[in-house]
Amino acid sequence: MIVYLLTTFLFVLGLYCLVAKKNIIKKIIGVITMEYAANLFLILVGYKARGIAPILTKGASKTEFVTKSVDPLPQALVLTAIVIGLGTIALMVALCIRLYERYGTFDMSEIRRLRG
Amino acid sequence: MTEPDEGMTLIVKTIGRLVLNFILLFGIYIILYGHLTPGGGFPGGVIVATGFILLMLSFGRRIALKKFGDLAASLLDNLGALAFLIVAFLGFVGGYFFLNFIDRGTPFDLFSAGTLPLSNIAIGLKVSASLYGVFVALAIFGKAIVGGDRTGKGKAEGEPANSQEQKG
Amino acid sequence: MLLMIFLLIFMNIGAIIAIETKYLLSSVISIGAVGFGVSIMFLLLGAPDLAITQVVVEILILIILIRGTIRLDNTAIEKYRDTFAMVASLIFFGLFLTFAYVAFKALPEFGHPLMRVSREYLQHGVERTGATNIVMSVVLDYRAYDTLGEATVLFTSIVGAFVVLRSQGRKKVGEEDTTQVGIPGDF
Numbered sequence: 117m118i119v120y121l122l123t124t125f126l127f128v129l130g131l132y133c134l135v136a137k138k139n140i141i142k143k144i145i146g147v148i149t150m151e152y153a154a155n156l157f158l159i160l161v162g163y164k165a166r167g168i169a170p171i172l173t174k175g176a177s178k179t180e181f182v183t184k185s186v187d188p189l190p191q192a193l194v195l196t197a198i199v200i201g202l203g204t205i206a207l208m209v210a211l212c213i214r215l216y217e218r219y220g221t222f223d224m225s226e227i228r229r230l231r232g
Numbered sequence: 233m234t235e236p237d238e239g240m241t242l243i244v245k246t247i248g249r250l251v252l253n254f255i256l257l258f259g260i261y262i263i264l265y266g267h268l269t270p271g272g273g274f275p276g277g278v279i280v281a282t283g284f285i286l287l288m289l290s291f292g293r294r295i296a297l298k299k300f301g302d303l304a305a306s307l308l309d310n311l312g313a314l315a316f317l318i319v320a321f322l323g324f325v326g327g328y329f330f331l332n333f334i335d336r337g338t339p340f341d342l343f344s345a346g347t348l349p350l351s352n353i354a355i356g357l358k359v360s361a362s363l364y365g366v367f368v369a370l371a372i373f374g375k376a377i378v379g380g381d382r383t384g385k386g387k388a389e390g391e392p393a394n395s396q397e398q399k400g
Numbered sequence: 401m402l403l404m405i406f407l408l409i410f411m412n413i414g415a416i417i418a419i420e421t422k423y424l425l426s427s428v429i430s431i432g433a434v435g436f437g438v439s440i441m442f443l444l445l446g447a448p449d450l451a452i453t454q455v456v457v458e459i460l461i462l463i464i465l466i467r468g469t470i471r472l473d474n475t476a477i478e479k480y481r482d483t484f485a486m487v488a489s490l491i492f493f494g495l496f497l498t499f500a501y502v503a504f505k506a507l508p509e510f511g512h513p514l515m516r517v518s519r520e521y522l523q524h525g526v527e528r529t530g531a532t533n534i535v536m537s538v539v540l541d542y543r544a545y546d547t548l549g550e551a552t553v554l555f556t557s558i559v560g561a562f563v564v565l566r567s568q569g570r571k572k573v574g575e576e577d578t579t580q581v582g583i584p585g586d587f
Binding site: 117118119120121122123124125126128129130131132133135136137138139141142144145146148149152155156159160161162163164165167168169170171172173178181182185186187188189191192193194195196197198199200201202203204205206207209210211212213214216221222223 | 401404405408409411412415416418419424427428431434435438441442445446447448449450453454457460461464465468469470472473477482485486489490493496497500501504507508509510511512513515517518519521522523526532533534535538539543546547550553554557558560561564565
């Protein structure tokens with residue numbers, strides 16, 4: 117339970133950073149933190165106490181593997197999500213570069229003051 | 233501000249030259265043995281992309297682009313996506329989409345598990361090419377501001393030199 | 401278990417430093433510390449594939465953030481606080497934590513997952529797909545549609561980054577661009 121709560125706290129920190137900070141890079145950092153927390157939470161839900169990785173090794177017995185292995189399904193979903201997160205962060209950084217080229221600053225309030 | 237074309241110092245270049253081959257080898261190992269050991273197309277592709285990004289960071293943009301340009305990167309990206317789709321469509325040989333139609337083989341062999349290694353290779357190609365491509369895009373096209381004035385006002389004089397560099 | 405709690409507290413402290421520090425470079429480096437903490441957590445939780453991926457992706461995120469943004473503007477942020485936004489967001493996030501606590505009571509206890517579907521995968525995955533890495537057999541065989549969709553999302557985001565970054569097109573502005581097409585005026 118306390119593990120879940122700490123992960124949620126990490127998520128909330130990212131959300132706070134996304135909402136309350138003015139700098140765009142700080143906002144990107146908030147999104148990254150939220151992404152880490154979400155991935156970590158999914159893996160935590162699938163953890164089995166004193167479990168082993170869901171990879172069959174040579175000579176291991178099948179029944180022991182089935183009873184002791186952790187849940188492979190969230191791992192498979194999160195594995196792709198991590199790489200997708202990298203792609204979306206690259207897109208956000210590209211948008212930031214264009215904003216900086218246009219306005220010469222990373223500050224949201226400054227950008228709002230300059231145009232409209 | 234130093235010229236970003238030059239790359240880094242001699243120390244970084246020497247170590248990078250030594251390490252680069254091992255990084256690429258490790259990435260390819262991770263991709264090929266994905267169905268037996270931890271790894272697979274996604275991490276292996278990112279590792280290969282990291283190797284090429286190391287090349288670009290240490291040797292400068294010009295040498296890296298001569299080896300592997302942005303057109304080649306986007307081409308390989310599309311090729312990887314198409315290969316994955318073709319593997320999926322080949323499942324219609326046996327009846328349905330994404331059917332594992334090749335013989336499974338014995339477990340713990342390199343050539344086992346049917347279409348899984350093929351899909352791994354396709355995904356590794358796609359992920360590595362696309363991540364390298366986005367880094368190239370950040371390095372080339374985002375350069376209009378990196379090389380120019382800090383305030384972004386000196387764009388008019390920085391523009392022609394920039395467009396000429398893209399040609400070369 | 402104790403190690404996990406310790407690591408999570410470490411990651412929370414790293415995130416707080418990353419959010420509250422004045423200098424952007426130290427902020428990015430702190431988020432790197434959080435990412436490596438996540439990687440070690442994955443290793444402890446029995447997910448070596450994810451640990452490998454997380455390490456490499458973390459390195460790439462640091463490189464992209466530093467090369468792409470910090471290089472342009474590394475000025476310290478001046479202390480400017482919007483008190484109303486801060487207080488309102490803190491209240492809402494306190495509520496969020498409370499509701500999360502209530503919701504977590506319905507979840508199965510930590511360390512005892514349900515695994516109704518996954519037991520099937522674990523039992524028959526090796527015979528049916530031939531892959532000894534069950535995660536890969538789920539990614540590429542049982543749930544390959546999902547992977548196809550994710551590949552599409554990756555493709556879309558990369559294409560978006562290319563389009564946003566490419567300020568001028570490949571074609572040069574020439575004569576043929578200015579000629580009029582369509583129905584001429586004295587038709």
